[in-house]
Amino acid sequence: MAAAVVSLALGLLYATGATALDNGVGKLPALGFNTWNLYQCDYTADVLIEQAQAMVDHGLVKAGYNNFMLDDCYSLKERDSKGKIVADPKKFPKGMKQFTTALNKLGFRAGIYSDAGYRTCGGFPGSYGHEATDLETFADWGFQYLKYDNCYIPFDNVTQENVYGRYARMSDAIAARAKKTKSTPFQLALCEWGWQQPWVWGGRLGQSWRIGGDIRPWWSALSSIINQASFIATETRFFARNDLDMLEVGNTNIGTPPGNLTFDEAKSHFTAWALLKSPLLIGSDMESASKETIQILENNDILKINQDPNVGEAVAPFRWGYNPDYTWDPAHPAEYWTGNSSYGVVFMVLNTQDTPQRMSFNLTESWAIRAGRVYSVYDMWSHTNNGTAYRSISLNLPPHGVAALLLNDAGPEPAGREPYCAGYWQCSFPNGTYYSN
Known part of the structure; x- marks a missing residue:
């Protein structure tokens, strides 16, 4: 036990400073769809496949939105006798593997959700103490991307790890499984809500980290997220980036006041998220999406900055x-x-x-x-x-x-035009005389 505690302590000492986890996955921000904001817990496999098909029909998969993230509430409330998570048979009557296979045929990579605590935020089994077992389950089901939340946290005297240590458990399990099976590692998205500055350490464990609480589809919520990003925009690089939460550019069914952004607000929302190199995971209904919504989401000039293969930094x-x-x-x-x-x-x-x-x-x-x-x-x-x-x-x-x-x-510039300097900051003639415009 003493050796384990010393090892963890050393790991935490080296957790300062943001270094990207270059493990071969997640070089660029993920684009796709996340189920939570639209459906929360009220969905079935058939409903989700219909949403995925709408993404294809609108040309969004062709535009690069090729991740489909299954969020919370997909399992039974308790594990089976072998300690494994069990998919909800009412929601997935043909099994989880059939669901991910259907997504793959539509051009998606399948992602799933879990939690670093005892339970997920919706009260379903979390992965604390089951990291390796759950990874095998997710892989067997056909998932390749994991959103990892931060609810139902064990007592401090149980973990003796703090949030970095609890997330490191899953990150280490992902690395160990990839080495053992000689397979591509899962992409890991940390959902820590920004309480303990994940922009400082998150890149050592995963490919993205949430910088705050859940998004809401009105302007004051968007401006608040952009405000927070204003101070940490420089922490983004290849394989590691601030996650501003889901895109709410279309219709939505959560919260009050009414969640209808104006067209200009939706453009600002998409532009800021994309140019700040956030993951772009759609959280609104694509089956009923307007032409204006699709026009925003398919803006290739903006998307190519988000997906720049040579420059990883954000604006x-x-x-x-x-x-x-x-x-x-x-x-x-x-x-x-x-x-x-x-x-x-x-x-x-x-x-x-x-x-x-x-x-x-x-x-x-x-x-x-x-x-x-x-x-x-x-x-x-x-x-x-x-x-x-x-x-x-x-x-x-x-x-x-x-x-x-x-x-x-x-x-x-054309020769001979004044002012000689765009700004006055100590602009000088050769004789040492300052030029002030």
Whole structure:
């Protein structure tokens, strides 16, 4: 026992600092569908396959949404005599393997849900103390992706591990099984809700980590999540990323007030999630999805930034805008964001106010822009080339609206034009005289 405690203590000492878990899976954010927000516990295999078929029919699988995540409530309340989780025969009368096979035929990789505690958040068997057994069950059923929650936590004097140690149990079990069976490891998504800063340690155990509580389909909830992401956007990289929770761009049936985002809010929601390199798991009904919803979800210009094979980092704020920089305000998160990509320099401008706004920025506020250059401007929502930008860009945005721009170097600035500097920061003539514009 003493050796085990020492080993765990050493593991926790090395848990500081975010290092991506490059185990061959989860290099890029997962795209797909998650059952929870739409169905919670009220579903059957047939209902879920109908939803999967709607994803195919709308072209979403072809667009890259090829993960189908089965969330909570799929099992009986108790394990069998051998300690194994048992699929609910009323929900899955033909068995779980038949369900995942049907998903595979539609082009999906199947994902499932469990919990690091005694029970799942819905009160079904959790995986604490059963990590290896449950992994074998999930693999036998045909799953390859595991969302791992944080309910019904054992007493501290039982685990003596804290949250990192409880998640490490499953991460270690995944690695051990992959080595033993010479198979691809499960992809692990941590659902820790952000209480103990998983953006610091989560990348050592899984490929994504939730940064807060469950999403709700109205603007105040979305802006609150973006606010939190404003401070930790730089923690995203290949194989490790902040998970902003599910996409709610379509119709939904949970919660009050009514969960109908405006079209501009839905665009902002999708843009922020995608450019912040969050997993994009749809949580709304695709069978009744509008053309506008599909238009948003299939925006290839935005998706290709999320799925960039060469740049793993997300956009990050360069200016808060409505508030002074680094202000914590769930109603008004950072408004001006930038990052690099394989396709050009990315800018996201977000109007967090309830009224239309004229919004402006200097190009050189972005670290990725070269000073003294002209840039071509591509609008990732209108899908149009909008000429060139010289020094600054101004935009008119609707309430809670967004702009997503892609800039590429188009050559040096025209000679002889003043001001010589885009900003005043210690810009100097050769003789040492400061130039102030």
